[in-house]
Amino acid sequence: MVAIKAKKLLIVSAIIATFIFSTGLFLGYALDGFRENEILSNIKQNELDTESFILEQQFLDELGGDKCEILSERALTLQPTLTEIGRQLGRWQNSDFKQDEFNYLKRKYFLTEIRFLMLIETLKQNCNSDYNVIVFFYKIDDDTSKRQGYVLDEITNQNQNVIVLSIDKDYTQEPLIDILKSNYDVIEAPSLVINGDTVSGFIPEEDLIELLD
Amino acid sequence: MEISMIALWGISFISLFLSIFWLLLLLTEEDRLLKAKKFKKHPKISIIVPAHNEGHIIKQVITSLLNLNYPKDKLEIIAVNDDSTDNTQKELKSIKDSRLKVIYRHPGFIGKAAAVNAGIPYAAGEFIGVLDGDTPNISEDCLLYMLPHFKNPKVGAVIGAMKAWKPKNILEKLQWFEYLISTLTRRLLAILGALYVTPGGSFSLFRKSLLDKHGYFDESSLTEDLEMAMRLQHLHYDIKLELNSIAHTKVPNTVKAFHAQRIRWYRGWLQTLFKYRDMMFNKDYNFLGMFQMPISLIIPFFLVIVALTISYNLLKQLYAAIVIFSIVGMDAIHSYLSFKESLLFNTSAIILPMIVVLAIGVYLLNKAQNYLKESWKYPIATIGYFIVYQLILSSYWIAALFHEVKRSKKKW
Numbered sequence: 001m002v003a004i005k006a007k008k009l010l011i012v013s014a015i016i017a018t019f020i021f022s023t024g025l026f027l028g029y030a031l032d033g034f035r036e037n038e039i040l041s042n043i044k045q046n047e048l049d050t051e052s053f054i055l056e057q058q059f060l061d062e063l064g065g066d067k068c069e070i071l072s073e074r075a076l077t078l079q080p081t082l083t084e085i086g087r088q089l090g091r092w093q094n095s096d097f098k099q100d101e102f103n104y105l106k107r108k109y110f111l112t113e114i115r116f117l118m119l120i121e122t123l124k125q126n127c128n129s130d131y132n133v134i135v136f137f138y139k140i141d142d143d144t145s146k147r148q149g150y151v152l153d154e155i156t157n158q159n160q161n162v163i164v165l166s167i168d169k170d171y172t173q174e175p176l177i178d179i180l181k182s183n184y185d186v187i188e189a190p191s192l193v194i195n196g197d198t199v200s201g202f203i204p205e206e207d208l209i210e211l212l213d
Numbered sequence: 214m215e216i217s218m219i220a221l222w223g224i225s226f227i228s229l230f231l232s233i234f235w236l237l238l239l240l241t242e243e244d245r246l247l248k249a250k251k252f253k254k255h256p257k258i259s260i261i262v263p264a265h266n267e268g269h270i271i272k273q274v275i276t277s278l279l280n281l282n283y284p285k286d287k288l289e290i291i292a293v294n295d296d297s298t299d300n301t302q303k304e305l306k307s308i309k310d311s312r313l314k315v316i317y318r319h320p321g322f323i324g325k326a327a328a329v330n331a332g333i334p335y336a337a338g339e340f341i342g343v344l345d346g347d348t349p350n351i352s353e354d355c356l357l358y359m360l361p362h363f364k365n366p367k368v369g370a371v372i373g374a375m376k377a378w379k380p381k382n383i384l385e386k387l388q389w390f391e392y393l394i395s396t397l398t399r400r401l402l403a404i405l406g407a408l409y410v411t412p413g414g415s416f417s418l419f420r421k422s423l424l425d426k427h428g429y430f431d432e433s434s435l436t437e438d439l440e441m442a443m444r445l446q447h448l449h450y451d452i453k454l455e456l457n458s459i460a461h462t463k464v465p466n467t468v469k470a471f472h473a474q475r476i477r478w479y480r481g482w483l484q485t486l487f488k489y490r491d492m493m494f495n496k497d498y499n500f501l502g503m504f505q506m507p508i509s510l511i512i513p514f515f516l517v518i519v520a521l522t523i524s525y526n527l528l529k530q531l532y533a534a535i536v537i538f539s540i541v542g543m544d545a546i547h548s549y550l551s552f553k554e555s556l557l558f559n560t561s562a563i564i565l566p567m568i569v570v571l572a573i574g575v576y577l578l579n580k581a582q583n584y585l586k587e588s589w590k591y592p593i594a595t596i597g598y599f600i601v602y603q604l605i606l607s608s609y610w611i612a613a614l615f616h617e618v619k620r621s622k623k624k625w
Contacts, residue, residue, distance in 0.1 A: 005405075013237055027565060
């Protein structure tokens with residue numbers, strides 16, 4: 001009789017435990033979905049903004065006028081969304097679920113970044129803007145890369161005209177990244193491409209400020 | 214997905230499963246736990262107290278036994294002084310009571326099991342009680358509560374509840390909680406006929422005829438009380454726990470003494486498990502053989518994996534936090550918080566079960582305190598008990614296992 005009771009209780013416990021455990025799993029899954037949507041909506045917003053920016057550029061080309069001032073201001077408004085998307089993706093990195101969705105968003109993010117980079121370069125050439133553009137090649141789960149990331153966060157917080165674009169050095173699904181890498185002679189991570197010049201290895205905050213000046 | 218992740222999932226599931234099991238067992242049996250039966254007869258009882266250098270406390274132990282609520286002519290106390298070098302003998306001799314018999318073993322320390330065995334031939338009782346020489350307080354009515362269980366001829370032994378005696382430092386307070394919880398789980402194990410300990414610290418009563426027939430305590434065992442309980446289970450005798458009988462026993466108050474005690478316990482348990490390995494996965498032994506014995510072997514390994522994973526992650530986090538602070542100073546708080554957030558978000562499959570496990574743990578501890586007429590105290594030790602204590606115990610367990618493996622290798 002005792003044996004039957006124990007068996008019954010064990011089965012009931014297993015069922016309840018499974019229920020709670022799956023609730024936890026489901027919660028994790030739902031939270032991942034929630035994040036995916038958030039990143040996706042940020043990317044969409046950024047795409048719209050970029051499109052509108054390009055149109056504005058063409059419009060001003062047609063009509064003339066002091067386009068440089070307007071465009072420089074516009075370009076800067078695109079930067080924060082990009083940084084935010086990068087942060088969200090970074091936080092999501094070790095997610096248990098939705099690896100495919102994550103990869104899709106990551107690729108999309110890199111493409112958006114590269115497009116933004118090209119826009120800024122055009123702007124610099126045509127308008128003599130004084131932007132500092134840093135392309136940051138990092139490596140996932142690498143402590144030096146992380147430290148470099150914190151330094152760059154700090155630099156962008158302090159300086160309005162520094163634009164940082166971070167790119168996963170080992171990301172192979174996007175051929176454009178390979179082109180960028182060979183173009184800038186990037187081999188290791190972290191590497192910073194500061195206004196077109198490549199510097200490899202960790203750069204402390206003070207040295208970086210000097211390099212930018 | 215990483216292997217460590219799957220291991221963590223497995224552990225969180227198993228601990229969830231076990232906590233729910235204990236909780237359900239408690240909830241379905243609650244009204245039976247404290248129920249006491251009346252017993253009209255007063256059979257003769259002999260209580261054996263082994264003592265080795267317990268001079269500072271032995272008088273209290275014997276006095277609390279002499280004060281038991283039981284007919285004077287039916288109770289005898291046999292104190293076995295096992296080659297004490299302190300004033301134990303003097304203290305024992307100073308107690309004037311015809312019910313106390315003192316056996317002085319000298320020279321040559323023989324150990325607790327042998328000391329109890331040395332006392333048994335002098336015992337005239339139908340039942341033999343064993344109380345450790347460092348258990349200075351026992352409830353007056355304990356015999357009246359414990360004896361009725363023997364009405365069932367299949368019951369070979371009855372043990373009482375055990376509390377830590379006057380805990381002062383943090384180590385003793387941690388053990389205070391451990392003893393409360395373990396008394397409750399033992400009570401629940403007894404319901405399932407799977408109680409496998411008869412500690413002298415909690416006061417244990419044995420049927421003397423069984424000891425005569427199946428042998429006294431095993432003097433080669435590191436934990437003779439465990440061995441005796443498993444022997445009784447092996448012979449299909451039942452062991453009961455009476456919550457209304459409460460003994461207070463001294464617990465190790467230094468890390469060194471605690472270390473020695475736990476290594477001895479766990480090695481003793483491993484040896485006993487090995488000795489009665491035929492019970493493992495044996496259907497004849499129901500819950501004990503099919504569930505309790507295997508799980509007691511597996512759980513510590515799981516806990517150690519959890520301990521390693523958690524401390525690795527904590528160290529990694531700490532390192533990251535230090536790095537951020539050293540680079541960007543106070544602004545780091547923002548990045549650090551987002552990091553913590555990500556940790557929480559990513560592992561809700563582990564966090565949620567763990568919250569449930571913790572809640573059940575607190576509930577069970579609260580119940581144990583109610584049954585043993587205690588209230589919440591020692592807040593810091595409470596937190597310590599739930600967070601680190603289990604992990605410390607598990608590491609001792611693993612250490613004991615290594616000891617045993619090394620020892621058996623030498624033998625080969």
